[in-house]
Amino acid sequence: MPATETLLDHTLIALADPTRRAILRRLAQGEARVTELAAPFAISLNSVSKHIRLLERAELISRRRVGREHILSFRPEPLRAARQWIERQERFWAAGLEALDAVLTAEQDKED
Amino acid sequence: MPATETLLDHTLIALADPTRRAILRRLAQGEARVTELAAPFAISLNSVSKHIRLLERAELISRRRVGREHILSFRPEPLRAARQWIERQERFWAAGLEALDAVLTAEQDKED
DNA sequence: CTTATATTCATCCTTATGGGTGAATATTGT
DNA sequence: ACAATATTCACCCATAAGGATGAATATAAG
Numbered sequence: 065m066p067a068t069e070t071l072l073d074h075t076l077i078a079l080a081d082p083t084r085r086a087i088l089r090r091l092a093q094g095e096a097r098v099t100e101l102a103a104p105f106a107i108s109l110n111s112v113s114k115h116i117r118l119l120e121r122a123e124l125i126s127r128r129r130v131g132r133e134h135i136l137s138f139r140p141e142p143l144r145a146a147r148q149w150i151e152r153q154e155r156f157w158a159a160g161l162e163a164l165d166a167v168l169t170a171e172q173d174k175e176d
Numbered sequence: 177m178p179a180t181e182t183l184l185d186h187t188l189i190a191l192a193d194p195t196r197r198a199i200l201r202r203l204a205q206g207e208a209r210v211t212e213l214a215a216p217f218a219i220s221l222n223s224v225s226k227h228i229r230l231l232e233r234a235e236l237i238s239r240r241r242v243g244r245e246h247i248l249s250f251r252p253e254p255l256r257a258a259r260q261w262i263e264r265q266e267r268f269w270a271a272g273l274e275a276l277d278a279v280l281t282a283e284q285d286k287e288d
Numbered sequence: 289c290t291t292a293t294a295t296t297c298a299t300c301c302t303t304a305t306g307g308g309t310g311a312a313t314a315t316t317g318t
Numbered sequence: 319a320c321a322a323t324a325t326t327c328a329c330c331c332a333t334a335a336g337g338a339t340g341a342a343t344a345t346a347a348g
Contacts, residue, residue, distance in 0.1 A: 073194060080188035085261070092268040098295065111337050113296065132294045132345040140269050147262045149197070150255050156204040157252050210325065223307055225326065244315040244324045297342070304335075312327070
């Protein structure tokens with residue numbers, strides 16, 4: 065982890081924990097308060113609060129305060145960036161296979 | 177991190193480090209030996225070796241030994257699973273927006 | 289004003305990362 | 319047999335995660 069962590073780093077770190085993914089799944093379907101988010105888990109409210117902070121660092125969620133309640137909302141942009149990184153690797157890989165296939169086909173043609 | 181870490185966990189953990197992403201980018205374009213993979217980095221060969229182990233745990237790469245050389249190859253499947261998890265959240269989010277939009281439109285119609 | 293609710297802050301503990309170094313192992317080349 | 323090459327193994331160190339608990343803060347409700 066270099067001194068300069070990118071948003072993509074933060075996004076993937078945030079996604080790498082099952083509790084945070086569950087929280088995000090929940091928030092993708094609509095806003096919720098911290099206590100509501102914590103309810104399904106066996107861990108302390110405090111731990112959930114920390115997970116929320118990591119999700120905020122990744123800009124995957126944002127917080128709006130209404131009185132004593134903190135209302136969290138899903139933010140889709142970082143997911144898009146992470147998905148695009150993955151898609152790029154998948155495409156490079158596919159391109160490599162095609163190139164290899166072309167080479168092998170050419171070899172085969174030479175032999176005929 | 178529960179005692180039961182899933183392959184998706186391992187995949188996202190593996191992707192969460194820039195060095196490993198660089199290694200994967202490289203391998204997506206063709207096989208390479210450990211030393212070749214390590215060359216672009218300022219870190220020790222040993223550290224690269226450890227990164228490789230995490231990538232193997234995630235099944236993002238596989239290893240084939242040829243004499244004293246270990247040849248690493250990219251394996252696309254886990255990336256596909258990770259991408260699909262992301263796409264699912266993106267779709268849930270979009271569906272939520274549409275539903276909200278429908279509600280607001282209905283409200284508007286009532287007022288007219 | 290007092291109490292209950294919603295959250296975070298401050299600590300503390302344990303484990304996993306990420307990095308380093310030196311030795312061990314395996315294989316190749318002379 | 320010997321030296322060079324390719325990798326891992328065994329440790330050591332620092333920091334971040336993930337969890338817990340108890341206190342502090344802020345707001346709502348009686």
